[in-house]
Amino acid sequence: MPVHVIVGSQWGDEGKGKIVDHLSENVDIVARYQGGANAGHTVVIGQQEYILHLIPSGIFNENVICVIGNGVVVDPAALLEEIEMLRSFGLDIKKRLLISHNAHLIMPYHKLLDRLREEQNSRIGTTGRGIGPAYIDKFSRTGIRIVDLLDREVLCKKIKTNLEEKNKVLKQIYGEEELQVDDIIEQYQEFDKLIDEFVTDTSFYLNNALKENKTMLAEGAQGALLDIDHGTYPYVTSSNPTSGGACTGLGIPPTAITKITGIVKAYTTRVGNGPFPTELFGEESDLLRRWGNEFGATTGRPRRCGWFDAMLVRYSARVNGIQEMAITKLDVLSDLSEIPVCTGYRLNGKILKTFPTDEKRLDKLEPMYETLPGWKQTLTEITQYSDLPERAIQYITRLEELTGIPARIISVGARRDQTVFKDV
Ligand code: GDP
Ligand code: IMO
Ligand code: MG
Numbered sequence: 461m462p463v464h465v466i467v468g469s470q471w472g473d474e475g476k477g478k479i480v481d482h483l484s485e486n487v488d489i490v491a492r493y494q495g496g497a498n499a500g501h502t503v504v505i506g507q508q509e510y511i512l513h514l515i516p517s518g519i520f521n522e523n524v525i526c527v528i529g530n531g532v533v534v535d536p537a538a539l540l541e542e543i544e545m546l547r548s549f550g551l552d553i554k555k556r557l558l559i560s561h562n563a564h565l566i567m568p569y570h571k572l573l574d575r576l577r578e579e580q581n582s583r584i585g586t587t588g589r590g591i592g593p594a595y596i597d598k599f600s601r602t603g604i605r606i607v608d609l610l611d612r613e614v615l616c617k618k619i620k621t622n623l624e625e626k627n628k629v630l631k632q633i634y635g636e637e638e639l640q641v642d643d644i645i646e647q648y649q650e651f652d653k654l655i656d657e658f659v660t661d662t663s664f665y666l667n668n669a670l671k672e673n674k675t676m677l678a679e680g681a682q683g684a685l686l687d688i689d690h691g692t693y694p695y696v697t698s699s700n701p702t703s704g705g706a707c708t709g710l711g712i713p714p715t716a717i718t719k720i721t722g723i724v725k726a727y728t729t730r731v732g733n734g735p736f737p738t739e740l741f742g743e744e745s746d747l748l749r750r751w752g753n754e755f756g757a758t759t760g761r762p763r764r765c766g767w768f769d770a771m772l773v774r775y776s777a778r779v780n781g782i783q784e785m786a787i788t789k790l791d792v793l794s795d796l797s798e799i800p801v802c803t804g805y806r807l808n809g810k811i812l813k814t815f816p817t818d819e820k821r822l823d824k825l826e827p828m829y830e831t832l833p834g835w836k837q838t839l840t841e842i843t844q845y846s847d848l849p850e851r852a853i854q855y856i857t858r859l860e861e862l863t864g865i866p867a868r869i870i871s872v873g874a875r876r877d878q879t880v881f882k883d884v
Contacts, residue, residue: 462673462675462676462716462718462719463670463676463677463678463706463712463716463717463718463719464483464487464675464676464677464678464717464718464719464720464721465677465678465680465703465706465717465719465720465721466479466480466483466677466678466679466680466721466723467680467683467684467701467702467703467720467721467722467723467776467780467782468680468681468682468683468684468686468701468722468723469683469684469722469723469724469773469776469777469780469782469785470683470684470685470724470725470728470729470730470769470772470773470776471682471683471685471686471728471729471730471731471736472499472681472682472683472686472701472730472731473500473683473725473729473731473754473756473757473763474683474723474724474725474788475502475723475725475786475788475789475871476501476517476679476680476681476723477500477501477502477503477511477512477517478502478503478504478517478788478871478874478876478879479721479723479786479788479869479871479879480501480516480517480518480677480679481503481505481517481518481520481521481876482869482876482879483677484517484518484520484521484524484677485521486675487518487524487675487676487677488523488524488525488669488674488675488676489518489524489525489526489527489666489669489674489675489676489677490516490517490518490519490524490525490526490527490676490677490679491516491526491527491528491529491662491666491676491677491678491679491710492514492515492516492526492527492528492529492532492679492681493529493531493532493678493679493680493705493706493708493709493710494529494531494532494680494681494682494699494700494701494705494709495532495533495591495680495681495682495697495699495701496513496514496532496533496534496535496538496566496589496590496591496594496681497513497514497535497538497539497566497587497589497758498513498586498587498589498591498681498682498697498758499512499513499514499681499682499758500512500513500756500757500758500759501513501517501679501681501757502757502874503517503520503876504874504875504876505520505875505876506875508549509874510545510546510549511757511758512542513538513542513758514528514532514534514535514538514539514542515528515539515542515543515546515553515557516528516677516679517679518677518679519546519551519553519556519557520551522552522556524556525556525557525558526553526556526557526558527557527558527559527560527662527665527666527710528557528558528559528560528563528662529560529563529662529663529666529709529710529711530560530562530563530662530663530709530710530711531563531699531700531705531708531709531710532560532563532709533563533564533565533566533590533591533594533595533598533699534559534563534564534565534566534606535565535566535571535589535590536565536566536648536651536654536655537651538566538589539559539655540651540654540655543557554657557658558658558659558660558662558665559606559655559658559659559660559662560606560659560660560661560662560663560711561605561606561607561659561660561661561662562605562606562607562661562663562711563605563606564594564595564597564598564603564604564605564606565594565603565604565605565606565608565609565648566589566590566591566594567590567594567604567619567622567644567648568639568644568647569593569622569623569626569630569639570590570591570593570594570597571588571589571590571593572590572630572636572639573590573593573626573629573630574586574588574589574590574591574592574593575588576630576634576636577592577593580634582733583694583695583733584694584695584732584733584734585695585731585732585733585734585761586697586732587732587756587758587759588759589758591697591698591699592697592698594698595698595699596698597622602618602621602622602625604618604619604622606655606659607659609648609649609651609652609655609656610652612645612649615645615648615649616641616645619641619644619645619648620641623638623639623641623644626639627639662710662711663710663711663712666710666711666712667711667712670712670716678706678710678712678717680701680702680703680705680706681699681701682697682699682701683701683776684701684702684722684775684776684779684780685730685772685776686701687699687700687701687702687705687779688700689702690702690779690817691817692734692735692817692819692822693817693818694819695732695733695734695735695819696734702779702780703717703720703780703781703782719783719784720780720781720782720783720784721782721783721784721785721786721868721869722773722776722777722780722782722784722785722786722865723785723786723788724773724785724786724787724788724859724863725768725787725788725789726768726787726788726789726790726792726793726855726859727748727752727765727766727767727768727789727792727793728765728766728767728768728769728772729752729754729763729764729765729766730763730764730766731756731759731761731763731764732761734819735819735822735823736764736766737766737769737771737772737802737805737822737825737827738766738767738768738769738772738802738827739764739765739766740765740766740767745764745765745766748765748766748792749762749763749765751792751793751795752765752789752792767799767800767801767802767827767829768799768801768802768859769802769827770801770802770803770804770859770862770863771802771803771804771805771812771814771815771827772802772815773785773859773862773863773865774814774815774862774863774864775814775815777863777864777865778814782865783865783866784865784866784867784868784869785859785860785863785865785866785867785868785869786867786868786869786870786871787856787859787867787869787870787871788871789871790839790852790855790856790870790871790872791838791839791840791871791872791873791878793834793855794834794835794836794837794838794839795834795836796834796836797833797834797836798831798832798833798834799831799832799833799834799855800829800830800831800832801829801830801831801832801858801859801862802827802828802829803828803829803830803862804827804828805825805826805827805828806825806826806827806828807821807824807825807826808824811828812825832851832854832855832858833851833854834851835849835850835851835852835855837849837852839852839872839873840872840873840878842872842880843877843880844880845870845880845881845882845883848870848880856870856882867882868881868882869881869882870882
């Protein structure tokens, strides 16, 4: 039962979309297991760039079935926009997209509350896609699921019950207008007609497929350090991007997982607020942002940039069980004569044994660096590992030593074909 889990190893935007698209050439199914339209996964084929928020990045390989699992929070408006975008490129997704009937819906009040909370107390720097409020409702057992769309009576009752509470909050805490029950019911019944053909029991589908020995990629969104349990809380998202989330988010057993690949950017970025030990400021940060085009795929916000952090990736390897790395964006470092890499942290004169996830220690610690020589050579046309410059190989080898994870894939450009496999 070969399930290969692909996880983001840092703070998201490591290039998961690109690698999943590439690997999906050889699988039957690609399934997203958590998050929602806060994700922005970029796939570049030829000259064309596609940004996916909810639909798995396997959609560009026509033999692949794409699944949105029960762990995902689905914004039907965002989903329909994405389906339309794909159709406008002539992509036929009929019978190739399946959506779990148990996935929770993002409702208009989730997006509104997300934005209002951020405006009043902008601590997290969320994407404003309603993710936190939707997962709050899921866990407080008041959420509305896709299956609820099927029955008008159930849907009306659930929306009414939710609005009774949400309208009080909107009006009394935020001084906003109340939302109208009938408008939302109309809108969501309309959505139901448009997405109904994709909805099914995806856990049943996936487990049957696994029995037939079909191969599958589980595509994580976000990254380990944004994980609600293992990330830099409270500056995290509201789901479990780490590999364990693939089981609960898809309804497949842990025993089905045969491989876990961590997508690792050759340096570090973060969007939104929160601690970032190796963050750069000023000109160095601007350079990395420009070379790497580090602007959010969902919100367009400039990403914060910094050096590679081996302490962080070692931690990520532990909480995910990463067995191999795909190192992305190596080409972005090509103009540097020297490349600092963080090997560990010191706090109050002591070397830390592991990555601390509390804000206080993260803000105070001092990263320790070693400097590696740059290769000063363009990498974007290289297709064979052995053709990489010696110093680029030295950089990769050092990252392998420092993180304890072998690298298997090296990405040297955004395009699908700018991917180098290392023989292992
Ligand atoms: P994801 O959220 O992990 O899928 O990553 P994003 O798509 O948000 O961000 C990664 C960005 O880097 C996108 O613009 C990709 O097109 C781009 N990208 C991916 N791999 C590479 C690479 O190896 N080199 C360069 N230069 N760009 C890359
Ligand atoms: P992909 O899948 C990078 C960040 C937000 C914010 C925090 C919480 O493209 O890697 P949320 O809207 O989830 O409540 O925001 O998480 N964030 C991401 N950062 N890549 C993402 O997804 C992200 N999804 C959420 O910037 O700091
Ligand atoms: Mg992204």
